[in-house]
Every structure is written in structure tokens, then in C-alpha cells.
Amino acid sequence: MKTEQHAPRSSNEKEIPVVSTSADEQKATHRTITPAKLPANSRAAAAQRLNDIPPEPVRGVYYEATHHREHPQGWHFKRHLKRKNLRLSNMRYLQTDQKGTRWGIMPIALSTLAALVVLASVLVAYTALNGATQQRYGQDVTTLQDILPKDNVKLYDSKGTLIYQAIDQGLQTTVPLSKISKHLQNAEIAIEDQNFWNNPGYDITGIVRAALSDLTTKQVVSGASTITQQLIKNAIVGDQVTATRKLQEIILAPDVTRHYTKEQILEMYLNTIYYGEQAYGANAAAFTYFNLHDTATQTAAQQLDIAQAAMLAGIPSSPIARDPYLHPKAAQARVEEVLKQMYLQGYITAAERAKAIDEVKQPNFLKRGTIKNTAAPHFVHYALNELAQELHVKVKDLSRSGLIVSTTLDQQLQNQVLKIAQNHIAKMAKVHNMSNAAVVIIDHRNGAIRTLQGNIDPNNPNDGAFDVASQGFRQPGSAFKPFIYATAFDHGISPGTPVLDGPLTIQMCCGLPSYTPQNYDQSFHGLITYRYALQNSFNIPAVKLLMQTGIDPAMKTATDMGITKYEGTPNYTLVLGSLSVHLLDMTAAFGTFATGGIRIPPHAIDTVKDTTGKTIFHFQPIGQRVLSKQAAFMITDVLSDNTSRTFEFGKCSVLYLYSTTQQQCYAGKPGPIRPAAVKTGTSNDFRDNWTVGYTTNYVVGVWAGNNDNEAMKDVTGVDGAAPIWHDSILLAEKGNPIAPFPPPPSGIVKKTVSYPGLTTTDWYKATK
Incomplete structure (x- = not known):
């Protein structure tokens, strides 16, 4: 059998089996087909190369090949950039190093210098401020306790009860x-x-x-x-x-x-x-x-x-x-x-x-405290003014003075006296048109004001704040007569000296109309003594006595004894009380009679202390003789003679300080009698009614009338202010033993003198 020789096949050659449909062809052997050689860049060649891709491997089979990349994607590019940036940074550092040699030290030096300057400035400023502060305030540090804000001034009554504290x-x-x-x-x-x-x-x-x-x-x-x-x-x-x-x-x-x-x-x-x-x-x-x-x-x-x-x-x-x-x-x-x-x-x-x-959180947690300066507003007002005068400051400067002031006020007595006055005015208001009264009680032995009630309704928003006693000028009527009588007695006239109470007309100078005084009862009383005339407030004898003493000497006696301010012109009518005066002055002046002619000014401030207890001021009563003790005694003896005033006021008037009721007194059972010298006064048209009198301990002055000076109706001296005086002075003397006025001083004798038509037994100044 002849073997057919084939030429060697190239790598691109493949055996292509040929399928024959005929039996002869099935027996034939395979033929080798050589692909056509194509241009390498052609599409056909590219298509043929697709067959060169190896088939996908079967899972689970190990192949000697790299499964993961050695570097992540983009690594080389990033490394390139890093190297590039590193080169740029090195170049900048190199440039900075080159410039630093010449320019880098200068900014640092300047910055450091600036910081040092700022620091030094701060230190200098602080040192200066420290020195200035020490110089300005250093003394205040050592006296800090003395320059702290002071307490508000506080006033206490004579028994230590707080009656006022400044709140303004x-x-x-x-x-x-x-x-x-x-x-x-x-x-x-x-x-x-x-x-x-x-x-x-x-x-x-x-x-x-x-x-x-x-x-x-x-x-x-x-x-x-x-x-x-x-x-x-x-x-x-x-x-x-x-x-x-x-x-x-x-x-x-x-x-x-x-x-x-x-x-x-x-x-x-x-x-x-x-x-x-x-x-x-x-x-x-x-x-x-x-x-x-x-x-x-x-x-x-x-x-x-x-x-x-x-x-x-x-x-x-x-x-x-x-x-x-x-x-x-x-x-x-x-x-x-x-x-x-x-x-x-x-x-x-x-x-x-x-x-x-x-x-x-309890509803009654807060309990607001309220200051009530209503205990004795008129007395407080007077006391603050007196305090400012004594300390030579303004009243407004006392508010935060830190002073603790003990006053002479007997708050309990004042409250009781206020009730007495309110009750009496309430009885007199409708019938006699009398709406207000003021009461002053002074311990004439030292001048301490125990009560100064200037209004019976001190909280009345209309006129309650007005203090009639120390601010109001009112006509005293016959209550002014004792000053004229004292002047006459000091000049040798006796209370027993006779005077004819009959018609009198005084011819005035300078074209002024003549002056004809009239007695209160519109009657003449014939030949009487000055004692009898004074006790029954007869006007004509008083005018005659003023004509003897003279207006100026009489006014000097009044002012020396305590009438510090008055309104009006002194003339022959002053003996009838035509000048307007303060009740406080009248009361203090009558106190001069009680002290035997020695004037002790009235005062409301007793002791002033600071918050440490140091005494700032203490009142020391210093008396000044302004009237002879003989004349003072005669006035006291006359004004305390209840028998002489029986004609006008009755046997048991409220001027008589019996200790039983008025009915018992008239029945002959007056009880123990407290000696008191007192004088009433009523101004024209019944606008003002006065009673001023004293015992051996206190002198009390009372005014009654209306704030608007409206006339009262049918108010006698014994009906208006006298009942308030009677009850107030007995209240002030409550608990004190009854003591007679001092015996007559030397230089005065009591003798009986016969005058044509009148024989009297009375006090006379002894002749040398």
C-alpha cells in the first residue's frame, strides 16, 4: 500500500474534516486545508485570530497564572504624581531656606518687639492705675466703716418706742x-x-x-x-x-x-x-x-x-x-x-x-412690712426741723444720716389727749360750728414738749397735715393779757392797785380814728383791782395798764418770754390779743411764769446718737431770766385765784382742777384741789378760742376753732378750749403728788392798802 506523503503543515494550518455523502468519500482520508495568507492588519486576519483565544478554564482547576495584580489599579500613576509633588516641595523648601537667611529673622524680631512693647505698656498702665487708685481711694479704705451708707434716721419717744423713721x-x-x-x-x-x-x-x-x-x-x-x-x-x-x-x-x-x-x-x-x-x-x-x-x-x-x-x-x-x-x-x-x-x-x-x-412655694411665704409714720406726725415734723437746726443741716439731709434720736414725746399721753380733743370737738361741732383743736403740753421745768397735737384729724388728706400748734398763726384774745400785766407788775404796780373800769377813748395820731375799747360783756364795772380785772378778762382796765407800761416794753416782755414770731402790728389792741401767734409759743411763754421768770426754750429733741452709740447731741436746759421772780409770782398768784374769777366763770368752772365731778364741786365736795394758773382768750367774731395754764409740773395750751378760720357760734372761753385743757392737764399730772406753787420770793410783801373808794390786800414789791 502506497503511503501518501504530505507536506509539513504550518502552525496556521488546520485539519478540516470533509464530510462525504457518498460511500466512496467516507472511505477517503482527511485533507489538509491551508488558510489563505491575509494582511496582518486586515479585518479578516483579525477575525481569524479570534480562534487563537484559549477557551475559558473550567472552574476548580488550578492554573499556574497570577490571579491578583501586584499593585492596585492607578498605583503607578499616583506614584508618578507623588514623585512630582515631592520634587516641587523640595524646590519650595530650598527656596524658603534661601530666603530665610535674609528675610525670616526680621518678622520674628519685629513680632517679639511688638509683644514686649504691648506688655510693657500694660505694665505701665497698670502701675499708673494702681498708683492713681491708691492715691484717690487709699484713705477711704482705712475709713471704710465711716463712709458706708448710713441708716435712715429714726425717732423714738421718751419711753423708747419708735415713732418715725425716714423712708424717702x-x-x-x-x-x-x-x-x-x-x-x-x-x-x-x-x-x-x-x-x-x-x-x-x-x-x-x-x-x-x-x-x-x-x-x-x-x-x-x-x-x-x-x-x-x-x-x-x-x-x-x-x-x-x-x-x-x-x-x-x-x-x-x-x-x-x-x-x-x-x-x-x-x-x-x-x-x-x-x-x-x-x-x-x-x-x-x-x-x-x-x-x-x-x-x-x-x-x-x-x-x-x-x-x-x-x-x-x-x-x-x-x-x-x-x-x-x-x-x-x-x-x-x-x-x-x-x-x-x-x-x-x-x-x-x-x-x-x-x-x-x-x-x-407656700402662698403666705412673703409678708410685706409697711412703715407707719402716723403716730405723731405734727410732733415729728417739728422735731425734724429742730434737729436740722441743732445740727446745722437741711431736713432732707437727715434721711440717711444714721442718727438715732430720742425725743421728749410721751406718745401714750399724746394719744389720750387726742381722744379728749376729738370727743370734745364732736360735741361742739354742730351747735357751735367748731371743727378742730390743737394741744401742747410742756414740762416747764426743762422745756420738754410732751405733747404736740396740731390737728385732731392728722391723717385727713385735705388739711390734716397742717399743724396749727407750731405753724398756724391765731389771735389769742385775752390770753395775751398776762404779758402786759407782768410788765406792769415788774415796774412796781400791784395786783391790788385799783383801776376804774369805765368808758375810754384813745386819740390816735397821724389822722387815724380814735380807739374806744369795750368789755366782753359790754358793761362797765367801776373801781376794781387789777387782779379782779385780769381774772375776769375785762378789756378796758388792760388797755389802761398798757398805756402806763408802753407798747414796746410790753412786747419786749412777750418776746423775751417766748413769743418768737407773730403777725400784725403792735398797738393798743395787742392787749386784747390782736396779734396772731403760735400756740406752741404761747404755751412755752406761760411756762416762763411757772419757772419764776426763767425762760427755758421748748424742745422736742433730747438725745442724738449714731449707730455705734456715740452721743452726738444732748439737750441741756439752760434757763435765762427774762422776768423778775416777783412779777412771775404775782401773775401765778392772780391766775390761780379761783375766787377772783368766779364773777365771770363760776365757782366750779373747768379752770378749777377739782378731783370730783362738777356737780359734786358745786355741792361743796370738790375733793383735793390741784393748784393751777390759767387764762382763757377769745378772738373777735369767735374765730379762735384759747386756754393756757400751768401747774407745778406742766404747762398746757389749747386752741379750738376751724382750720379755715371760720367764725364759731357763741363760744365762750370756758366752753371751747377750756374743757380740753382741764382733762389734758389732769391726765398729764395723773399719779403726781399735788404740790402748791412755790412760796413768795424775797422782795415782795403782802399788805393791805386803802385807796379812795377801795381797800385791798395784795402783793406788792418791797421798796428799799
């Missing part, structure tokens, strides 16, 4: 630290200055915190003031919101801490800090918010409990915004914060904190 510039009552509740001390420290006992007067941590807050807001919003700094602000540097003021506080704080103990600083702070509602200091705040009062054993501030103390401690940082009356919610939140700090700092327990919070 706030309330303040200084008390020792031991008299301030420990709870309030702890509360203030806990919320205001928790390091108070250890810091040098300022708190660095608080200052930094406040500085950051201020810088953040670009304004002063946080103070970080310690208790010491607050004290300095309130007492020394002022409360302007500036950085300079804050620095001054910090500068002075260590000095204050060196000069005073912490206890002294806390005491000064708690006595002067403002608690709102015009309350300065703990004691005033305890009264204002809780109506606590000083007692014999405790001050108001000493009675504060934990809840009350926490409420007060939360107010000073913002007195208006945290006022519990105005903003209760804000005040409540602040109380809880104070209690929280007290608990955290160990001042109270959790139980005490919870109890205090519950107490604050």
Missing part, C-alpha cells in the same frame, strides 16, 4: 454680725463668693471666667465680683460698668482684706447691700419681705430661717429682675439655685433643702 431714701438698720441669721450669712457666701473665707478679696478663677464672657459678648456682662469687691463698689469706687472700675476693685480688695477681718467685711456687706424694695441691709430686708420686727432679744435679721435667707440672698445680684413681688418666677428659680449651692457646699442637708423649697 430707703430703709437701713445696722446690726452686729452676731445679730444676723447664720443662714443668711451662709446663703450670701454660697451664691456670691464661695471662697470668701480664703480669698484675698478677689477670685482669679471668677475673673478669668467673667473676662471670657465679656470678650465673647464684646461688653461687660459678667462681674465675678467677690463680696469684698461688691463692698468696695458700693462704698468707694461707685457702680459704673467699666473695666477701669473693675480693676480698681481688684486693686483695693487686698487692702480692705488687710485692714479688716473677714467678719467685719461680711458685717459691712450685709448691713449695706441693696435688697430691692428700698431695703438696704439684712435687717431692713427681713422687715420688708417678711414683716419681721426687732424684739427685746432678737433683731429682725436674726429671725430669718433657711428659706427666707435663700430668698434674700438671691436678690442683690439683680434687685429688680429677682424682686419676689414683681417677678415671683424668677425669684423662685433663684431661691432654688441658692439652696442648691448651700447644699453642695455643705451648709444645709438635703432634707433642709427640700423643706425650704416647699416653704418658699
Whole structure:
């Protein structure tokens, strides 16, 4: 069998089996077909190369081939960029190093120099501020206790009862630290200055915190003031919101801490800090918010409990915004914060904190205290003016003077006298058109005013504030006559000297009409003694006596004895009371008769002290003789002669100080009689009614009438003011032993003298 030789096949050649349909062809062997050679870049060649891609391997079979790339995609590109950036950075560093040699040192040097200049400027400024502050306020530090805001002035009556305290510039009552509740001390420290006992007067941590807050807001919003700094602000540097003021506080704080103990600083702070509602200091705040009062054993501030103390401690940082009356919610939140700090700092327990919070929420927790200066408004007004005069200041300057004033007022007596006057006026109002009265009671032995009631309705909004006793000018009527009689007696005329009570006409000069005085009863009484004329208030004898003494000498006697002010022109009518005078002056002047001619000015102020107890002023009664003791005795003897005045007033008038009823007196049972010298007076048209008189202890003056000076109806001297005088002077003398007036002095004798038509027995000045 011949073997057919085939030419070698190239790699591109493939055996292609040929399928034959005929039997002959099936027996034929396979033929080798060689693909046509195509251009390498042709599409056909590319299509033929697709058959060169190996088939996809069967999963699970291992092939010696790399499954993962050695570097992630893009690695080479990133490496290229890094190398490029590294080259650029190296170039920049090289350039910087090259420039630094010439330009780098200069900015650093300039910056350092600028910082040093700023630091030096700050140091210089601080040094200058420190020096200026020490120079300006250094003395104030050493006298801090003296320059603190003073207490409001307080007036007490003669028995130590508070009758007035000034409220126009706030309330303040200084008390020792031991008299301030420990709870309030702890509360203030806990919320205001928790390091108070250890810091040098300022708190660095608080200052930094406040500085950051201020810088953040670009304004002063946080103070970080310690208790010491607050004290300095309130007492020394002022409360302007500036950085300079804050620095001054910090500068002075260590000095204050060196000069005073912490206890002294806390005491000064708690006595002067403002608690709102015009309350300065703990004691005033305890009264204002809780109506606590000083007692014999405790001050108001000493009675504060934990809840009350926490409420007060939360107010000073913002007195208006945290006022519990105005903003209760804000005040409540602040109380809880104070209690929280007290608990955290160990001042109270959790139980005490919870109890205090519950107490604050009670509806009756706050009890507003109210100042009532209505006890003796007319006396207080007079006393304040007298105090200002004695201390040579203005009345308005007394409000926060820190003075504690003891006055001469007997408040209990004044209240009782007021009731007497009110009851009598009520009886006289409808029938006699009398609506008001004023009463003055003076201890003539030392000039102390025990009662000064200028109006029976002092709280009346229309005219109750007007003080008739010390401010009103009223005509005294016949009550003025004793001054003319005293002048005559001092010049040698005796009460027993006779005078003709008959028609009298005085020719006036300078074209003025003649003057013809008339007696009250429109009658003439013939030849009588001056004693009888004075006791029965006859006018014609008094005018005749004035013609003998002269107007000027008589007025000098009146002014020397105490008539310091008057309205009108002195003339022959002054003996009838035509000049208008003050009831207080009239009462004091009659007191000069009681003292034997020695005038002791009336006064309302007894002792003045400061809050430390130091006496600032004490009244020393210094008498001045203005009338001879002989003339004074004669007036007393005449005015106390009840027999001589029986013609006009009756045997048992209210001018007679019997101890039983008037009916019993007329029945011959007057009881013990208290000697009293007294004179009545009624002005023209019944506009004013007076009674002024004295015993061995007191002189009492009473005016009755109307505030608008309207005429009364048919009021005699014994009906208007006299009943008030009678009851008032007996009330003042209640409990005092009955004592006669002093015996006649030397230089006076009692003798019987016969005159044509009249023989009298009376007192006469002894002739040498």
C-alpha cells in the first residue's frame, strides 16, 4: 500500500474534516486545508485570530497564572504624581531656606518687639492705675466703716418706742454680725463668693471666667465680683460698668482684706447691700419681705430661717429682675439655685433643702412690712426741723444720716389727749360750728414738749397735715393779757392797785380814728383791782395798764418770754390779743411764769446718737431770766385765784382742777384741789378760742376753732378750749403728788392798802 506523503503543515494550518455523502468519500482520508495568507492588519486576519483565544478554564482547576495584580489599579500613576509633588516641595523648601537667611529673622524680631512693647505698656498702665487708685481711694479704705451708707434716721419717744423713721431714701438698720441669721450669712457666701473665707478679696478663677464672657459678648456682662469687691463698689469706687472700675476693685480688695477681718467685711456687706424694695441691709430686708420686727432679744435679721435667707440672698445680684413681688418666677428659680449651692457646699442637708423649697412655694411665704409714720406726725415734723437746726443741716439731709434720736414725746399721753380733743370737738361741732383743736403740753421745768397735737384729724388728706400748734398763726384774745400785766407788775404796780373800769377813748395820731375799747360783756364795772380785772378778762382796765407800761416794753416782755414770731402790728389792741401767734409759743411763754421768770426754750429733741452709740447731741436746759421772780409770782398768784374769777366763770368752772365731778364741786365736795394758773382768750367774731395754764409740773395750751378760720357760734372761753385743757392737764399730772406753787420770793410783801373808794390786800414789791 502506497503511503501518501504530505507536506509539513504550518502552525496556521488546520485539519478540516470533509464530510462525504457518498460511500466512496467516507472511505477517503482527511485533507489538509491551508488558510489563505491575509494582511496582518486586515479585518479578516483579525477575525481569524479570534480562534487563537484559549477557551475559558473550567472552574476548580488550578492554573499556574497570577490571579491578583501586584499593585492596585492607578498605583503607578499616583506614584508618578507623588514623585512630582515631592520634587516641587523640595524646590519650595530650598527656596524658603534661601530666603530665610535674609528675610525670616526680621518678622520674628519685629513680632517679639511688638509683644514686649504691648506688655510693657500694660505694665505701665497698670502701675499708673494702681498708683492713681491708691492715691484717690487709699484713705477711704482705712475709713471704710465711716463712709458706708448710713441708716435712715429714726425717732423714738421718751419711753423708747419708735415713732418715725425716714423712708424717702430707703430703709437701713445696722446690726452686729452676731445679730444676723447664720443662714443668711451662709446663703450670701454660697451664691456670691464661695471662697470668701480664703480669698484675698478677689477670685482669679471668677475673673478669668467673667473676662471670657465679656470678650465673647464684646461688653461687660459678667462681674465675678467677690463680696469684698461688691463692698468696695458700693462704698468707694461707685457702680459704673467699666473695666477701669473693675480693676480698681481688684486693686483695693487686698487692702480692705488687710485692714479688716473677714467678719467685719461680711458685717459691712450685709448691713449695706441693696435688697430691692428700698431695703438696704439684712435687717431692713427681713422687715420688708417678711414683716419681721426687732424684739427685746432678737433683731429682725436674726429671725430669718433657711428659706427666707435663700430668698434674700438671691436678690442683690439683680434687685429688680429677682424682686419676689414683681417677678415671683424668677425669684423662685433663684431661691432654688441658692439652696442648691448651700447644699453642695455643705451648709444645709438635703432634707433642709427640700423643706425650704416647699416653704418658699407656700402662698403666705412673703409678708410685706409697711412703715407707719402716723403716730405723731405734727410732733415729728417739728422735731425734724429742730434737729436740722441743732445740727446745722437741711431736713432732707437727715434721711440717711444714721442718727438715732430720742425725743421728749410721751406718745401714750399724746394719744389720750387726742381722744379728749376729738370727743370734745364732736360735741361742739354742730351747735357751735367748731371743727378742730390743737394741744401742747410742756414740762416747764426743762422745756420738754410732751405733747404736740396740731390737728385732731392728722391723717385727713385735705388739711390734716397742717399743724396749727407750731405753724398756724391765731389771735389769742385775752390770753395775751398776762404779758402786759407782768410788765406792769415788774415796774412796781400791784395786783391790788385799783383801776376804774369805765368808758375810754384813745386819740390816735397821724389822722387815724380814735380807739374806744369795750368789755366782753359790754358793761362797765367801776373801781376794781387789777387782779379782779385780769381774772375776769375785762378789756378796758388792760388797755389802761398798757398805756402806763408802753407798747414796746410790753412786747419786749412777750418776746423775751417766748413769743418768737407773730403777725400784725403792735398797738393798743395787742392787749386784747390782736396779734396772731403760735400756740406752741404761747404755751412755752406761760411756762416762763411757772419757772419764776426763767425762760427755758421748748424742745422736742433730747438725745442724738449714731449707730455705734456715740452721743452726738444732748439737750441741756439752760434757763435765762427774762422776768423778775416777783412779777412771775404775782401773775401765778392772780391766775390761780379761783375766787377772783368766779364773777365771770363760776365757782366750779373747768379752770378749777377739782378731783370730783362738777356737780359734786358745786355741792361743796370738790375733793383735793390741784393748784393751777390759767387764762382763757377769745378772738373777735369767735374765730379762735384759747386756754393756757400751768401747774407745778406742766404747762398746757389749747386752741379750738376751724382750720379755715371760720367764725364759731357763741363760744365762750370756758366752753371751747377750756374743757380740753382741764382733762389734758389732769391726765398729764395723773399719779403726781399735788404740790402748791412755790412760796413768795424775797422782795415782795403782802399788805393791805386803802385807796379812795377801795381797800385791798395784795402783793406788792418791797421798796428799799
